[in-house]
Amino acid sequence: MVSYDSEVTYQLRDLNDWRFPGTSLAVLGFPVRHSISPAMHNAAIADLAAKDSQFSEWRYFRFEVEPEKLPQALPQFFEKGFFGLNLTVPHKEIAFGLITSIDSAAVEIGAVNTLKRGPDGYYGYNTDGYGLSKGIEEDLSASLAGSDIAILGAGGAARAAAVQALQSDCQSLCIVNRSADRLENLLGSLQPIAREKCIPVKGFSAQDTSLEFADHTLIINATSLGLNSSDPLPIPEDRLPQTAALYDMIYNPRTTKLMKTVSDRGGRSANGLSMLVYQGLRALEIWSDRKIDPRNMKQAASSALASKA
Numbered sequence: 001m002v003s004y005d006s007e008v009t010y011q012l013r014d015l016n017d018w019r020f021p022g023t024s025l026a027v028l029g030f031p032v033r034h035s036i037s038p039a040m041h042n043a044a045i046a047d048l049a050a051k052d053s054q055f056s057e058w059r060y061f062r063f064e065v066e067p068e069k070l071p072q073a074l075p076q077f078f079e080k081g082f083f084g085l086n087l088t089v090p091h092k093e094i095a096f097g098l099i100t101s102i103d104s105a106a107v108e109i110g111a112v113n114t115l116k117r118g119p120d121g122y123y124g125y126n127t128d129g130y131g132l133s134k135g136i137e138e139d140l141s142a143s144l145a146g147s148d149i150a151i152l153g154a155g156g157a158a159r160a161a162a163v164q165a166l167q168s169d170c171q172s173l174c175i176v177n178r179s180a181d182r183l184e185n186l187l188g189s190l191q192p193i194a195r196e197k198c199i200p201v202k203g204f205s206a207q208d209t210s211l212e213f214a215d216h217t218l219i220i221n222a223t224s225l226g227l228n229s230s231d232p233l234p235i236p237e238d239r240l241p242q243t244a245a246l247y248d249m250i251y252n253p254r255t256t257k258l259m260k261t262v263s264d265r266g267g268r269s270a271n272g273l274s275m276l277v278y279q280g281l282r283a284l285e286i287w288s289d290r291k292i293d294p295r296n297m298k299q300a301a302s303s304a305l306a307s308k309a
């Protein structure tokens with residue numbers, strides 16, 4: 001009898017004789033060893049199962065899948081009966097091109113992070129924007145709606161944040177990025193929704209001397225600067241508004257240099273753990289069709305992170 005362990009990082013070859021008797025869910029990424037999603041989801045599933053026995057055989061696993069193998073991997077997960085999948089770096093954009101049925105919010109973002117099994121294949125969603133919005137509400141008592149927003153970065157996470165900000169009717173949106181081509185590309189793809197909603201959208205390079213934010217600007221760091229303690233700030237300190245509110249999508253380390261700088265200047269800052277929790281919570285709600293209590297997920301995410309420190 002094969003045993004299945006949600007602490008293990010499985011490989012694609014492990015799918016060949018996958019016979020987990022319950023309902024399998026998984027996160028796919030490359031690398032994925034660091035992912036705390038299994039701990040977070042299995043805690044929430046245990047809570048669900050305590051109230052409803054139909055969830056007692058649900059289990060969430062972790063699979064390392066190389067990006068070039070994703071096109072062959074998704075049909076294999078489907079064939080092996082996986083009910084739900086989460087996609088993390090670098091699969092969100094790749095999977096978007098492989099899935100035919102996609103939720104309208106994910107279409108705007110051009111990336112999917114959650115797949116749910118349908119009769120003929122997976123249906124794609126993106127729950128990152130929901131996670132960001134809930135995280136900002138909870139940790140900063142702020143709202144994307146009606147705010148002047150500055151997003152640092154123009155990668156996948158920045159794109160999800162920008163679409164969410166526009167869909168939430170922010171007051172204005174400013175995007176700051178190192179490379180001009182990625183910035184232009186993002187600005188161009190946001191134009192239709194910005195025009196429809198009459199929301200001004202501007203772009204700047206991080207070193208642009210004309211870069212200036214109003215005092216109440218809500219800053220979202222969606223660059224990977226801050227993952228390492230030696231990283232420079234994503235924008236020069238003198239560009240930061242005096243009393244900024246900062247949501248840094250990075251959650252490991254728990255306090256980035258940018259968060260500390262903003263706090264030292266009298267602003268408020270929060271890390272991205274709540275975004276991670278709420279994007280996962282929304283995915284589990286989509287799969288289970290149940291309302292999920294965030295408390296167990298938060299607790300499990302914090303413990304899993306602490307054990308990795």
Ligand code: NDP
Nearest residue numbers: 153154155156157158178179182222223224249272275276
């Ligand atoms: P991408 O690789 O798609 O984008 C990375 C971004 O960081 C780009 O804008 C890139 O700029 C910028 N960047 C990277 N290195 C540098 C550097 N040395 N100097 C200046 N800019 C730099 O990554 P993602 O968008 O997927 O993720 C971005 C961050 O968000 C990561 O830290 C990730 O962990 C976090 N994240 C958190 C989530 C959560 O749930 N809390 C969810 C998703 C992401 P350029 O275009 O110039 O290369």
